[in-house]
Amino acid sequence: MPAPELTDVTLTVNGVQHEITVEPRRLLSDALRHDLGLTGTHVGCEHGVCGACTVLVDGKPTRACLMFAVAAQDYAITTVEGLTRPDGSLSPVQQAFKDCHGLQCGFCTPGFLTTVAAGIEENPDPTEDEARDMIAGNLCRCTGYQNIVASVLRAAELQAGESEESA
Amino acid sequence: MTTKSIGEPIARVEDARLVTGQGRYADDLMPGALEMAVLRSPHAHARIVDIDLEAVLDLPGVHAVYTYDDLTGPMAEPLPLLIPHPTLTHGRTQYALAKDEVNYVGEAIAVVVADDRYIAEDAVGRILVSYEFLPPVVGIDKARAAEHLVHDDVPGNVAARMEQGFGDAAGAIAKAPHKLVLDIEVERSAATPMEGRGTVARWDRDLGRMSVWSSTQTSTGVRAAIASKLGLDLGQVDLVTPDVGGGFGVKIVHPWPEELLVPFAARALGRPVKFIEDRREHFISSAHERGQQQHIEVGFDEDGRVLGVDFRFWHDHGAYTPYGLIVPIITSTQFLGPYKIPNYHVVFESLYTNTVIVTPYRGAGRPQAVYAMERMLDAIAAHLGIDRTLVRERNFIQPDEFPYAHGEMSFQDGRPLVYDSGNYPELMAKAKALVGWEDFERFRDEARAEGRKVGIGIACYVEGTGVGPYEGGHVTIETSGKVKVSTGLTTQGQGHQTAFAQIVADELGARFEDVEVVTGDTRRSPYSVGTFASRAAVMSGSAIALAARKAKEKALRLAAQALEVDESDLEINDGVVSVKGAPGTSIDLGTLAVLSNPLRYAFDEASKAATQFVVGDPGKPPVPEGEEPGLEGKDFYSPMRSTFASGIHAVIVETDPDTAEIEILKYAVVHDCGTLINPRIVEGQIHGGVAQGVGGALYERMEYDESGQLLNASFMDFLIPYVTEIPKKIDIDHQVTPSPLNPLGIKGAGEAGVIPTAAAFASAIEDAEGITITSMPISPSQLFDLRLQAAADGTTNQEGTN
Numbered sequence: 001m002p003a004p005e006l007t008d009v010t011l012t013v014n015g016v017q018h019e020i021t022v023e024p025r026r027l028l029s030d031a032l033r034h035d036l037g038l039t040g041t042h043v044g045c046e047h048g049v050c051g052a053c054t055v056l057v058d059g060k061p062t063r064a065c066l067m068f069a070v071a072a073q074d075y076a077i078t079t080v081e082g083l084t085r086p087d088g089s090l091s092p093v094q095q096a097f098k099d100c101h102g103l104q105c106g107f108c109t110p111g112f113l114t115t116v117a118a119g120i121e122e123n124p125d126p127t128e129d130e131a132r133d134m135i136a137g138n139l140c141r142c143t144g145y146q147n148i149v150a151s152v153l154r155a156a157e158l159q160a161g162e163s164e165e166s167a
Numbered sequence: 168m169t170t171k172s173i174g175e176p177i178a179r180v181e182d183a184r185l186v187t188g189q190g191r192y193a194d195d196l197m198p199g200a201l202e203m204a205v206l207r208s209p210h211a212h213a214r215i216v217d218i219d220l221e222a223v224l225d226l227p228g229v230h231a232v233y234t235y236d237d238l239t240g241p242m243a244e245p246l247p248l249l250i251p252h253p254t255l256t257h258g259r260t261q262y263a264l265a266k267d268e269v270n271y272v273g274e275a276i277a278v279v280v281a282d283d284r285y286i287a288e289d290a291v292g293r294i295l296v297s298y299e300f301l302p303p304v305v306g307i308d309k310a311r312a313a314e315h316l317v318h319d320d321v322p323g324n325v326a327a328r329m330e331q332g333f334g335d336a337a338g339a340i341a342k343a344p345h346k347l348v349l350d351i352e353v354e355r356s357a358a359t360p361m362e363g364r365g366t367v368a369r370w371d372r373d374l375g376r377m378s379v380w381s382s383t384q385t386s387t388g389v390r391a392a393i394a395s396k397l398g399l400d401l402g403q404v405d406l407v408t409p410d411v412g413g414g415f416g417v418k419i420v421h422p423w424p425e426e427l428l429v430p431f432a433a434r435a436l437g438r439p440v441k442f443i444e445d446r447r448e449h450f451i452s453s454a455h456e457r458g459q460q461q462h463i464e465v466g467f468d469e470d471g472r473v474l475g476v477d478f479r480f481w482h483d484h485g486a487y488t489p490y491g492l493i494v495p496i497i498t499s500t501q502f503l504g505p506y507k508i509p510n511y512h513v514v515f516e517s518l519y520t521n522t523v524i525v526t527p528y529r530g531a532g533r534p535q536a537v538y539a540m541e542r543m544l545d546a547i548a549a550h551l552g553i554d555r556t557l558v559r560e561r562n563f564i565q566p567d568e569f570p571y572a573h574g575e576m577s578f579q580d581g582r583p584l585v586y587d588s589g590n591y592p593e594l595m596a597k598a599k600a601l602v603g604w605e606d607f608e609r610f611r612d613e614a615r616a617e618g619r620k621v622g623i624g625i626a627c628y629v630e631g632t633g634v635g636p637y638e639g640g641h642v643t644i645e646t647s648g649k650v651k652v653s654t655g656l657t658t659q660g661q662g663h664q665t666a667f668a669q670i671v672a673d674e675l676g677a678r679f680e681d682v683e684v685v686t687g688d689t690r691r692s693p694y695s696v697g698t699f700a701s702r703a704a705v706m707s708g709s710a711i712a713l714a715a716r717k718a719k720e721k722a723l724r725l726a727a728q729a730l731e732v733d734e735s736d737l738e739i740n741d742g743v744v745s746v747k748g749a750p751g752t753s754i755d756l757g758t759l760a761v762l763s764n765p766l767r768y769a770f771d772e773a774s775k776a777a778t779q780f781v782v783g784d785p786g787k788p789p790v791p792e793g794e795e796p797g798l799e800g801k802d803f804y805s806p807m808r809s810t811f812a813s814g815i816h817a818v819i820v821e822t823d824p825d826t827a828e829i830e831i832l833k834y835a836v837v838h839d840c841g842t843l844i845n846p847r848i849v850e851g852q853i854h855g856g857v858a859q860g861v862g863g864a865l866y867e868r869m870e871y872d873e874s875g876q877l878l879n880a881s882f883m884d885f886l887i888p889y890v891t892e893i894p895k896k897i898d899i900d901h902q903v904t905p906s907p908l909n910p911l912g913i914k915g916a917g918e919a920g921v922i923p924t925a926a927a928f929a930s931a932i933e934d935a936e937g938i939t940i941t942s943m944p945i946s947p948s949q950l951f952d953l954r955l956q957a958a959a960d961g962t963t964n965q966e967g968t969n
Contacts, residue, residue, distance in 0.1 A: 101178070
C-alpha cells in the first residue's frame with residue numbers, strides 16, 4: 001500500500017491560524033479534535049445526523065464530520081471553545097444552558113451551543129416555535145429538549161440585554 | 168444560618184466545564200495514543216474457517232493485529248457471566264475475540280492497533296476471513312420454533328426457564344366470573360447514548376501499573392475484570408471514569424471485549440492505546456433491549472378486581488447472556504405494579520437469537536412489564552365497560568397496607584418483593600387532575616365534531632430502585648476548609664457532583680460551594696457497585712450522608728475540646744462550628760482539620776498551627792486512642808432491600824384520519840421518588856425519560872432481516888426523537904412518600920420517565936381509534952394497516968373505550 005498523500009492545511013479556528021499536515025481524507029472534526037486538541041467538538045454519529053460536531057464555518061452551523069479539513073482552510077471556524085469570551089466569561093448561549101439545566105451528560109451540548117449561537121444572531125428574538133426550529137437538527141438523548149428550548153429563549157434574552165447595555 | 172440545600176433546584180456545578188468544551192470524555196484523553204479498530208462479523212451465524220492477516224502485517228502505521236489465537240490464559244476464556252442464576256441452566260458468553268464461531272453481526276473477530284483510527288480501519292478492511300455459513304435464528308418466533316439452534320449445545324434455544332408465583336392462579340382464573348386472554352408484543356430498541364463506548368489504557372512498566380479510563384457505568388467492575396483477565400493484582404489497576412456521554416444501561420455491561428483488549432494491547436506494545444466506538448459499531452456490537460412476546464390469562468370479577476393472573480412471556484436475549492436474567496426477572500416481578508394481585512403465576516423463557524446481546528436499557532424490563540399489566544387492565548375495563556382509571560383504583564394497594572409483600576416473590580436482588588411505602592390512590596387523583604381525565608369526553612366530542620380523532624391513555628408503574636448490595640461515601644475536610652467527597656459509582660449526566668454536594672452541605676453544615684465531589688475513580692473509592700437501576704441517589708446519596716455525619720461527629724468532638732464546651736452545645740453552619748446562641752465562640756472546619764492532624768513538620772502556614780509543640784493535651788498521645796489523624800468520615804450504605812418508587816403517566820393523542828400520524832397533545836407525569844434532592848435535576852431526568860419513552864413507543868425499533876442483518880444501524884434510519892417529536896410541554900406533579908429504608912427517604916428517579924410511556928401510548932391510541940393495540944412501538948404505517956384490517960374485520964369500535 002502506498003504511503004498516504006499528505007497536504008498542508010491552514011485552519012483558522014477561533015481567530016487563531018494553525019498549520020497542519022494531514023491526509024486529504026481527514027475529517028474536519030478529527031483535525032479539530034486530534035490535530036489541534038480542541039476536544040470540545042464531539043463526534044456522535046459521523047454521518048451528519050446527530051449534530052454533536054456542529055461548528056460554525058464563516059458563522060454558519062456546519063457538521064464538522066461531513067467536511068474534510070482540507071476543504072475548511074478558506075473559512076473562519078468557530079468551535080465551542082471559541083464561544084467563551086476572551087476574559088473567560090460565558091457567552092449568552094453558554095450562560096443560558098447553564099441557567100436552564102439545558103444539558104445533562106454534556107456530549108451533544110457543544111453542537112447545540114454553536115447552533116444556537118448562530119441562530120440567535122440570525123433571529124435575536126425567537127418565539128418558542130422558532131426556538132424549537134432552531135435546534136430541530138440536533139439530537140440529545142438526555143434532556144427531552146424541554147430545557148434546551150428554554151435555554152434558547154433565555155440565550156436570546158441575555159444577548160438582548162447585552163446589546164442594550166453596549167448600546 | 169446555613170440555607171437548607173436538599174430540595175433546592177440548585178444549578179449544576181458540572182455545567183461551567185461542559186458548556187465551554189472543557190469536559191473530558193474518553194476520546195479527549197491521551198493525545199497521541201495508538202488507536203484500535205475491530206473487525207466485526209458481517210454474518211449472523213457462521214463458522215470461522217480461516218483468518219488471513221497477510222495483507223495487514225506490513226502496513227505502515229500498523230503496530231499489532233490480534234485474533235483469538237493471540238489470546239492466552241484467562242484472556243482466552245469466555246467473558247464472564249456476570250450475574251449467574253440457578254435457572255440460567257444454559258448461560259453462554261462470547262470470547263473477547265471470536266473463537267471458531269460467530270453468533271451475531273458485529274461480533275468481534277480481530278483487532279488492529281495502529282497510529283490512528285484511519286490506518287487501523289484500512290487494515291481491518293484488508294483482513295480476509297473465510298466463513299462456513301450456518302442458519303441464523305432471528306426473532307422470537309424462530310427462536311421458539313427451534314428449527315435451528317444458535318448454540319449447538321443449547322436445546323430449544325432456551326437459556327433459562329424461570330417460574331414464580333403465589334396463591335393459585337390457575338384455580339382463581341378458572342373460578343372467576345370473567346376471563347380474558349391477551350397476546351401482545353414489544354419490539355427491540357436500544358439505549359444509544361450520544362457518546363458510544365470508549366476505553367483508553369496506559370501501562371506504566373516502571374511502576375507496574377495499568378491506568379484505564381473507560382466510558383462505563385461501573386468503575387470497580389471493569390477494574391476487577393481487567394485485573395482478572397490480564398493476571399494483574401487488583402491494586403495494580405486504576406480505573407478512572409472520565410466524563411461519560413450518556414449510558415442508559417448499555418455501559419453497565421462489562422467487560423466489553425474492547426475494555427480488555429485495549430489494556431492488553433497497551434501492555435504488549437508499551438504504548439497508550441484507545442478504542443473509540445463509532446455509531447455503526449454501537450448499533451451492531453453494543454447491547455439492545457425490550458423484545459418480548461407476552462401471553463396473559465386473567466380472571467376478574469364484575470367490578471374489575473383481578474382474581475388471578477397467569478403471565479407467560481418469551482424474552483429475546485440475543486446471542487449471549489453476560490448479564491444473566493436481570494431483564495426478564497424484572498419484567499416478571501414488576502408486572503405486579505401498584506396492584507394487589509391475589510393469585511399470580513409467571514413463567515418466562517429467555518431465548519437465544521443470532522442478534523446483538525440484550526442487557527438492561529433504562530427501565531430494564533419494566534416498560535415491558537408495565538405494558539403487559541396496563542394492556543391487561545385496559546382490556547378488563549373495555550370488557551366490563553367501566554372507566555380505565557376505576558379498574559386501576561379498585562386494584563390498588565392501599566396506603567395503610569405498607570410494607571406490602573407480594574406473596575413469596577423474590578426481586579432481581581434475590582430479596583423478597585416487599586414495597587416499602589407509597590400512596591397510589593393519591594397519585595391517581597393527581598394524574599387525573601393533571602391530564603384532565605374527567606373533562607376529556609367533552610374534548611373528544613368537540614374534536615369529533617371537527618372531524619378529528621383524539622384519545623387518552625394512562626399507565627401506572629412501581630419501580631424497585633436503589634438495589635444493593637452497597638455503595639460507599641468518603642468525606643474529607645481539608646485544612647483550607649474545602650470538603651472533598653468521593654463515591655465509587657459513576658456519573659453519566661445525572662448531576663451527581665451537584666446533588667451529592669447538596670447532601671454533604673446539609674449534613675455537615677458546610678457551604679455548598681466548598682464541597683467537591685468525585686465519582687467513579689477507583690483510586691479514591693475502590694469499593695463500589697455502579698450506576699444503574701435508579702440506584703445512585705439512593706445508594707451513594709445515603710452512603711455520603713452517613714459519611715458526612717461521621718465527619719461532623721468528629722468535627723464536633725474536636726471543636727468541643729478546642730472551645731472547651733460540650734459537644735451538644737455546638738452547631739455547624741457555613742463551615743463554622745460555633746456555640747449555639749454565642750456565635751462569637753467559634754472555630755472553622757479548616758482549622759479543625761489542621762488540629763486533627765498533629766504534625767512534626769510545618770510545611771506551610773496552616774500546618775504551623777498543628778505541629779506537636781502547639782496542639783494536643785500533653786497528658787495524652789497526640790492522636791488519642793480510638794481516633795485517626797485527619798478530619799474525615801467514611802461509611803457504607805447497604806439496605807435490606809430495594810425501595811419502590813411509583814408514578815402514573817397520562818397522554819392525550821390525536822391520530823390523523825388520513826395519514827395515521829400520531830400527534831401528542833398533552834403529556835402528564837405524576838411521580839413519587841420520595842425525598843427530592845434537587846427537583847430541577849429530577850425533572851430533567853423525567854423529561855429525558857419521557858423522550859426516550861416517546862421514541863420507544865412511536866419510532867425506535869431494531870429492524871433485523873431474516874438473515875440477521877440490522878437494516879437500520881444508523882441515526883439516519885433508527886429514529887431517535889428530535890425536538891420535533893417530543894411534546895412541547897411535559898406536565899409534572901410530584902408526590903413525596905419518603906422511603907423508610909434510608910437516612911434521607913430517597914427513592915430512585917432515573918429510569919421512571921421511560922417506564923410507563925409505551926403502555927400509556929398504546930392505551931391512548933386504542934382509545935382514539937377503537938382498535939385493539941397489541942404491538943409496540945407503533946408507526947403511522949402500522950396504524951394505517953390496523954385500520955384497514957379492522958375495517959375488513961368489522962371490529963372497529965368507533966365510540967372509543969374510555
